[in-house]
Amino acid sequence: MKEKKEIEWYFPECFDEASCLLKKEGVIPHGGGTSIRRASLGHLFGLIELSHLPMHYFLVDDGIIEIGATNTFSDVIENIRKIDPKHILVKSLWQAASTPLRNRITIGGSIAYFPIWSDLMGSLIALDAEVTLIGKNEGIYPITQYVNDRNLRNGTLIKDIKFKQNGWSSYYHRESRTNFDYSSFNITILLKTTKTKIEDIRIVLVGCTKKYKRLIELEKYFKGKKVTKINSEEILGSIDVTFPAKKLGSPEYISHLAGIQLKRGFEEILNS
Ligand SMILES: Cc1cc2nc3c(=O)[nH]c(=O)nc-3n(C[C@H](O)[C@H](O)[C@H](O)COP(=O)(O)OP(=O)(O)OC[C@H]3O[C@@H](n4cnc5c(N)ncnc54)[C@H](O)[C@@H]3O)c2cc1C
Numbered sequence: 001m002k003e004k005k006e007i008e009w010y011f012p013e014c015f016d017e018a019s020c021l022l023k024k025e026g027v028i029p030h031g032g033g034t035s036i037r038r039a040s041l042g043h044l045f046g047l048i049e050l051s052h053l054p055m056h057y058f059l060v061d062d063g064i065i066e067i068g069a070t071n072t073f074s075d076v077i078e079n080i081r082k083i084d085p086k087h088i089l090v091k092s093l094w095q096a097a098s099t100p101l102r103n104r105i106t107i108g109g110s111i112a113y114f115p116i117w118s119d120l121m122g123s124l125i126a127l128d129a130e131v132t133l134i135g136k137n138e139g140i141y142p143i144t145q146y147v148n149d150r151n152l153r154n155g156t157l158i159k160d161i162k163f164k165q166n167g168w169s170s171y172y173h174r175e176s177r178t179n180f181d182y183s184s185f186n187i188t189i190l191l192k193t194t195k196t197k198i199e200d201i202r203i204v205l206v207g208c209t210k211k212y213k214r215l216i217e218l219e220k221y222f223k224g225k226k227v228t229k230i231n232s233e234e235i236l237g238s239i240d241v242t243f244p245a246k247k248l249g250s251p252e253y254i255s256h257l258a259g260i261q262l263k264r265g266f267e268e269i270l271n272s
Contacts, residue, residue, distance in 0.1 A: 008046040012053060015134050015159070021048050022135045022155045029157055031109025032072065034101060048157075050108065055159055066162040069108025073120070074099075076107060088123045088170035088188060095119055095174045108158040114147060115182075116207055119174065121147075122188035125214060126202040127163040134159045147212075168192060168202075171269040173261050175207075177248060183207060184248040185258055191269050198222050198230075205258065209242045227270050232263045 010027070012018040021027055026045035030036060036047070055068035058079040065083075067076060073093045080087045096102060096119035110120045111131060121143075129143045136155035143161070146152050168190040176183045185207030192200040201222045203215040218238060222230070236259050243254040 005045075007041060007044055010046055010048045012048060015053065015157075018048060018050075018053060018157055019135045021046070022157060029108070029112070031070065031106035031112075032104035033109075034105050035109065035113045035115070050106075050157075055108070057160075060165065063165045064162050065165055066160055067107055068160045069106060069111075069158045071107050073097075073102040073105050073107075073110075077102070083165075086170065088126065088168065088172060088190060089120075091170060091172040092119045092123050092174070092186070092188065095172070095179075098180060107161060111143070111146065111158055111161065112153065114211065116211055117182035117184075117186075118206055119183065119186060121212060122186055122204040122206040123172070124161060124163070125212060126188045126190045126204045127166075127168075128202075129161045129163040131161055132159040133157065144214075166192075169269055169272060171265045173265055175248070175257065175261060181247075184246045184254060185243065187258070187261055187265050189265050189269050193227060196226050196228070198225050198227060203262075205241055205262075207243065207246075208258075209244055213241050215239065215241075230266065230270060232266045232270075235266065236263055 010021050012021060024046060026043055027048060028044060030047040030049050050070050055070045057068040058071060059066040060083060073096055077090055077093050080089050097105065110118060114121055124143050130140050131143055131146045132140050133152065134157040137152045141152060171189040173187040174183045175185050185205060188204045190202040191198065201219050203218055204212060205215065206212045218235065239259055239262060241255065241258060243251045243258065245251050246254060248254060
């Protein structure tokens, strides 16, 4: 009979120890463990449990928010709510999964895994967050660089993320068939206005063909415009995003729906 493979658990207490473990073949970090399923354990020899590392901090210093990678979605909601109850991460994360799952899913695991239904990544991309890495590619990187460069992920550990506190107004929409379902797509909009004009805007869609898209052209169109001069019907024609087929419907149907939800989002945030 074939012998059952034992998976070794490691519990490092300092980053040097964790860095050494990351060099071992088939040994990967374990955050909340919600994506490390039995089916994918075949190639694994060990798991590095991260909860003993000093990464469970939440700091606000000189206008920068710094969140350690082992904070769960629930931790982040609780901490950010104290300084900004309407923060985009409060609006997005409380809608993710269920309460027991939000108590387990970590920030680090969700960035590294970046599922197409992520309720975290749209906000972090819109906020221009930076990721601090430990191990092979030690350093601080823009979140989009981490997402797009697979080489950065091998043998590295996400230690924390940081972003500017800034006074954004925000809008979040999560499209799903039921509350507990994975989202088919989600929309993040951040906005800054002077008395009458749009000073800055960030628009990110998650769940599309290339996993995410920041609508840079649309952001350019908005910047400097008078809020009263925006015609959201007109904008819809300029949105160029494609979607794969999902349980919600065909690619065409989802694209159409995303356009409608974007329009609603603009109207809501511009009138708020
Ligand atoms: C039923 C269900 C519903 C869900 N619904 C949603 C939802 O609606 N919205 C949503 O946003 N998420 C949802 N999730 C969570 C999502 O699918 C992933 O499971 C989650 O983001 C992974 O986070 P984790 O902390 O559990 O990571 P883990 O499962 O521990 O790890 C994920 C990957 O990241 C690596 N990793 C972990 N921590 C680090 C680190 N610090 N540095 C580098 N690499 C690391 C691991 O090695 C692994 O490869 C759901 C999960 C489940 C099971």
